[in-house]
Amino acid sequence: MSQLIWNGLFVGSFYALVALGYSMVYGIIKLLNFAHGDLYMLGAFSGFAMLGAMGGLVKSQSLLALFIVLLLAMLTTGLSGVVLERVAYRPLRRAPRLALLITAVGASFALEYGTRIVAGANPKVYPVRLGGTTLHVFGARITVQQLALVGVAVALMVALHLLITRSRQGRAMRAIALDPRAALLMGVDVDKVIARTFFIGSALAGAAGVMAGGYYGKIDFLMGFIIGLKAFTAAVIGGIGNMQGTMLGGLVLGLLESFGTHWLGGEWRDVFAFGCLILFLTVRPTGLLGERVTERV
Amino acid sequence: MKSPKIILGVALAAVAATSACGQGVLGGDDEGGDDKGPIVLGMNVPKSGSSAEIGPYMENGAQLAIEEINAKGGVLGRKLQLRAEDDGCDPKMATAAANKLVAAGVKASVGGYCSGATLPTLPVFDKAKIPMVIPAANSTDLVAQKLKHVFLINGTGDQQTTAAMAWLVKSGAKKVAVMHDNTSYAKDIAVRTAAELDKPGGPDKAGIETVNPGESDYSANVTAVLKTSPDFIYWTGYYQEGGLLTRQLRQAGYKGKIMVADGAVDPKIISIAQGENADGLYATMTQMPDTIQGAQNWVAKYKQKFSADPGPYSPQSYDAVRVVAEAMTKAGSTDGAKVVTALEGINGFQIFSGPLKFTPDHRLSEGGFVILVVKDGKFALQDSLK
Numbered sequence: 001m002s003q004l005i006w007n008g009l010f011v012g013s014f015y016a017l018v019a020l021g022y023s024m025v026y027g028i029i030k031l032l033n034f035a036h037g038d039l040y041m042l043g044a045f046s047g048f049a050m051l052g053a054m055g056g057l058v059k060s061q062s063l064l065a066l067f068i069v070l071l072l073a074m075l076t077t078g079l080s081g082v083v084l085e086r087v088a089y090r091p092l093r094r095a096p097r098l099a100l101l102i103t104a105v106g107a108s109f110a111l112e113y114g115t116r117i118v119a120g121a122n123p124k125v126y127p128v129r130l131g132g133t134t135l136h137v138f139g140a141r142i143t144v145q146q147l148a149l150v151g152v153a154v155a156l157m158v159a160l161h162l163l164i165t166r167s168r169q170g171r172a173m174r175a176i177a178l179d180p181r182a183a184l185l186m187g188v189d190v191d192k193v194i195a196r197t198f199f200i201g202s203a204l205a206g207a208a209g210v211m212a213g214g215y216y217g218k219i220d221f222l223m224g225f226i227i228g229l230k231a232f233t234a235a236v237i238g239g240i241g242n243m244q245g246t247m248l249g250g251l252v253l254g255l256l257e258s259f260g261t262h263w264l265g266g267e268w269r270d271v272f273a274f275g276c277l278i279l280f281l282t283v284r285p286t287g288l289l290g291e292r293v294t295e296r297v
Numbered sequence: 298m299k300s301p302k303i304i305l306g307v308a309l310a311a312v313a314a315t316s317a318c319g320q321g322v323l324g325g326d327d328e329g330g331d332d333k334g335p336i337v338l339g340m341n342v343p344k345s346g347s348s349a350e351i352g353p354y355m356e357n358g359a360q361l362a363i364e365e366i367n368a369k370g371g372v373l374g375r376k377l378q379l380r381a382e383d384d385g386c387d388p389k390m391a392t393a394a395a396n397k398l399v400a401a402g403v404k405a406s407v408g409g410y411c412s413g414a415t416l417p418t419l420p421v422f423d424k425a426k427i428p429m430v431i432p433a434a435n436s437t438d439l440v441a442q443k444l445k446h447v448f449l450i451n452g453t454g455d456q457q458t459t460a461a462m463a464w465l466v467k468s469g470a471k472k473v474a475v476m477h478d479n480t481s482y483a484k485d486i487a488v489r490t491a492a493e494l495d496k497p498g499g500p501d502k503a504g505i506e507t508v509n510p511g512e513s514d515y516s517a518n519v520t521a522v523l524k525t526s527p528d529f530i531y532w533t534g535y536y537q538e539g540g541l542l543t544r545q546l547r548q549a550g551y552k553g554k555i556m557v558a559d560g561a562v563d564p565k566i567i568s569i570a571q572g573e574n575a576d577g578l579y580a581t582m583t584q585m586p587d588t589i590q591g592a593q594n595w596v597a598k599y600k601q602k603f604s605a606d607p608g609p610y611s612p613q614s615y616d617a618v619r620v621v622a623e624a625m626t627k628a629g630s631t632d633g634a635k636v637v638t639a640l641e642g643i644n645g646f647q648i649f650s651g652p653l654k655f656t657p658d659h660r661l662s663e664g665g666f667v668i669l670v671v672k673d674g675k676f677a678l679q680d681s682l683k
Contacts (some may be wrong), residue, residue, distance in 0.1 A: 003520050004517070004520065007514075007516040007517050007520060008517075010514075010516070011514045011516070011517075014514075113345075116345070116349075121344070121345060121346075121349030121350060122349065122350040122565070123537055123565060123569070125565070125568040125569055125571075129571055134548075134550070141549060141550060143548065212513055216513040216514065216541060217540075217541075217544065217569055217571055218513070218537060218540060218541060218569045220347075220537070222346070222347065222511070223511075223513070225511070226509075226511050226512055227512075227513075257517060258516075258517045258520075260517075261517035261518060261520075261521050262517065262520070262521055265506065265507060265521070266506050266507035266508050266509070266517075266518045266521065267479055267507035269509065269517070270509065
């Protein structure tokens with residue numbers, strides 16, 4: 001039982017980290033950024049390239065190297081997110097929602113197959129793996145590396161929460177979420193704030209990508225697709241646009257999958273998890289902590 | 298219907314071609330139309346998607362055979378030419394690719410890796426009366442429809458199951474868990490193996506577990522499998538998930554044996570599973586370049602041509618082309634019906650898995666499965682089960 005809960009929470013923290021970017025972007029410009037999962041993939045690949053470039057340091061100081069790479073990859077992925085917004089989404093901001101949605105799907109394919117051209121179709125294996133000793137907590141097997149990853153994920157989420165609730169930046173973001181036009185009239189530089197939002201959201205996805213690479217070891221150019229869908233689901237469960245809700249949604253989805261596998265077997269896991277999602281949304285369409293009902297796609 | 302002169306011509310061409318020095322001027326007269334240019338062989342292989350790295354291995358293997366045959370004068374006096382299409386291991390893409398090949402006028406198909414993607418292409422080729430010699434895809438579903446033009450030269454699921462069971466018994470397994478990824482190919486082997494395990498005597502079944510391909514975290518599946526306390530786990534899916542599962546099983550403290558099926562035999566499974574996690578990993582596999590006795594020359598030739606090592610299904614694709622060429626030569630024609638008859642008549646033609654003879658349902662009469670084991674970071678032959 002405790003093992004199931006831990007499995008769920010561990011996977012869920014990855015979902016949550018990726019889901020935050022989805023949720024932030026949606027909260028601010030009501031765009032479902034379907035390319036978000038591919039930014040996660042981009043993070044994993046840029047981390048892979050950097051680890052390759054660092055060569056010797058990776059061997060001697062692998063943890064330190066991985067940490068530096070994590071930060072650099074977040075930066076790279078964040079900037080890619082900004083570029084993506086500038087190139088693909090900003091020109092269409094006043095276009096119909098559907099056009100924007102299709103652009104997002106297009107951006108997703110462009111990133112996937114662009115990466116394939118650069119890095120090749122073969123999966124890559126991270127040169128550094130997080131190895132760790134196993135602890136037994138309440139009967140669950142927990143490795144130190146898992147704890148470290150969850151620790152990093154939680155730290156990033158706390159930092160994001162503080163940024164949004166405490167800083168001027170965060171206030172501007174919330175203002176735009178409420179009403180972009182009014183925010184503009186009040187002197188908020190809307191374009192800049194949206195670019196920053198993309199930066200933060202993409203950086204979080206990039207961090208998750210490097211962590212997945214370091215932990216699971218295998219990366220490939222389509223790795224962002226499924227986790228993108230899962231993260232989107234997590235965001236909807238929690239209440240898309242709401243940060244705490246999204247984090248909670250990630251953990252809930254992880255737990256649903258873990259228990260679904262346990263009770264019904266692997267082939268029923270997604271049926272179970274997504275069945276719960278449908279049931280849940282009919283009862284509470286705004287998600288766990290979502291407040292406003294938004295009718296736009 | 299035909300003037301004696303033409304019949305004589307065809308006969309001459311057939312003789313010329315059979316003796317493999319074929320400059321048969323009148324070759325393939327019965328075709329009408331496009332009998333002057335090269336004979337195009339179609340090949341559906343994955344060049345994108347989850348099995349993207351297999352495509353080039355197969356394409357190169359086929360290309361090698363084609364060049365060898367062309368160097369000896371081709372087939373029926375005509376050169377062979379390969380036309381490879383990407384099926385992405387995806388049923389929809391595969392069907393579109395097959396239609397493209399048919400429209401391009403291919404005379405035979407020598408492709409097919411993912412069974413799930415190959416299955417929907419069977420009626421496309423069959424309707425166009427184009428013989429298929431499928432080198433890699435090996436789900437028994439492929440021959441279940443008993444289509445006239447479909448031939449498999451890889452061992453099928455039930456032959457693989459027989460090999461797996463033989464090794465389970467031989468290595469003293471007691472409680473076996475079977476895992477698969479719900480694809481046509483993997484499920485076929487898994488379900489057959491589970492059915493064998495359910496029979497009285499021999500090893501028992503611990504359970505059968507399905508995972509979703511394409512993910513990274515299989516801890517929930519691992520926990521579910523380990524709950525049934527198996528001492529042997531058989532993974533019948535592909536290598537990416539296989540590598541992740543092996544590593545995650547070991548991390549979860551599983552000490553028993555692990556075996557994978559032929560779709561998971563790729564050097565990458567070892568690096569994904571990471572180092573010693575993969576040591577002692579068994580595999581049921583058809584012949585590979587480095588486990589085939591006396592294939593060193595072939596491997597050297599391949600390396601020289603493509604400056605890369607041959608991979609899984611390079612030899613089988615090479616064989617598929619040779620089998621088709623042999624059948625066309627024997628038939629003295631590229632006509633679908635005649636080639637099929639010639640394929641059915643092949644007896645003892647040497648391919649990598651041994652002398653070739655098709656069963657009435659167009660499969661290998663000998664499976665040719667062996668057991669490999671990972672030793673020092675490489676797959677090596679463990680037991681040839683003979």
